[in-house]
Amino acid sequence: MASRIVNVGLVQQRSQHDKGKNVAHACEGIAEAVRQGATLVVLPELFATDYFCQTEDPKFFEWAEPLDGPTIAQVAEVARDLQVVVVTPLFERRARGLYHNSLVVLGSDGAQLGAYRKMHIPEDPQFCEKFYFTPGSQGFSPIQTPGACLGTLICWDQWFPEAARAMALAGAEILVYPTAIGWMPSEKELLGDAQLDAWRTVQRSHAIANGTFVVAVNRVGREASSVGEVEFWGHSFVCDPMGRVIAEAGEQEQVIVVPCDLELITEQRHWWPFFRDRRIDSYDGLLERWIDVKGR
């Protein structure tokens, strides 16, 4: 069997509470990944700033930038200089009063290969994203890069099998999840391990069900706000099309580079041909909010 290897770099980093420092630090991470052989690098969700969604405060809208703003320009320059593709998350200002939780895929010439706006927006205590982010309306279209077709999704999207499936059906070879997920101090002792394992498990299942690679890149570090703090748990990982975790980071800053042989996708789907057997004649219910049945 031939191989088609893409070396994927994961830049797991903490916020230094300053956009300039964070972007510079991410650029150092990209360079480190390239030194290790990466041709595709993924940064964490909203890497340029603190995770400001712990509270609802309109002052944070000042941190947003357009898709062609200075942060993207700065990373694009690094992408071009180092000839590497970079999945670059961004707090996007699309118009006055219209903001998205987005990412741009920058090509190795610094040009934009495509963008994605987070489709599923969470809203929990200290994850008040519905206040800030308008849900994307572009749907689920993978972004083709020279090395691989990327199903780019963001954080909360990772809990929805629909998003992974839709990306795979449109040709995604690697599902990519920039992420900002962590423990609440009050829950960590009782639920921390189960939360981390559920997060890893549901993403591994997308690899299994779709015969794709999955790359999840999380933040690390504690970030405080006026209402408490979140401890971002790291554990960025890559799993293969059988759902096997082939590389996993710890809970500190880390740059890892993982060779992914995309030919494994074909092999896996030959043995587990789920696309052959999907009952598309019977999936109408998936477009419903709920199937109301008396008493349930």
Add this chain to the structure above:
Amino acid sequence: MASRIVNVGLVQQRSQHDKGKNVAHACEGIAEAVRQGATLVVLPELFATDYFCQTEDPKFFEWAEPLDGPTIAQVAEVARDLQVVVVTPLFERRARGLYHNSLVVLGSDGAQLGAYRKMHIPEDPQFCEKFYFTPGSQGFSPIQTPGACLGTLICWDQWFPEAARAMALAGAEILVYPTAIGWMPSEKELLGDAQLDAWRTVQRSHAIANGTFVVAVNRVGREASSVGEVEFWGHSFVCDPMGRVIAEAGEQEQVIVVPCDLELITEQRHWWPFFRDRRIDSYDGLLERWIDVKGR
């Protein structure tokens, strides 16, 4: 928080290569589960016979029975005598030349509460199910029992997040998977652990993504055919709505009874409200076989 506990019995058994013996043995398993407190018992896929699908031979159609045939009648009598609900798989003869891989949910009065015909049919070497079984056309409707609303699915269905989601949207509290899955001797050393783990992982992910319990009941034992053998791997398990495995059998015959508190479903969905955030406006692609894009 109030609790609503259902004690679920899993009867993991091997075939004794004789329908009379297998059905009698399953009835003993049901009785053992009831002694341990079960009010709902699940049997493995096609428990009454050998897993005949290793080869394609029309002689095996003789083993099929109608939904109101003698096997169901015999189990129904036990269900009534012991006042227990039994998920009872069956090789169903629906008409001359029309067969299904089915199950009947028998109530504690022996009456049929509902039936399910396997929707996703596999076809691999030694799992030649497309020769024998017409795919179900009834869709994904849970079956209400006094203790719980059951999303009854069968084996290969477990790899399809669509089936789990459709059942959950229609009110299923417990996803139930009678199963016949095993290792091929030629693959076990290299892939055995990964296959088992992928099987467990994808089903745990259905619990996580949908906030339901999952109950998987597999066969055990080696079964030979003219083309080789399959070693059914057991490892029947129950996981809670956070995907935590709360009970798991080994690789031998075993009857286990697991208390499932259905109130955990509400609690879990309050914290991880995926149903709130599904993008039903953007899931049309899930009804497609594939999204053709040039070059992918």
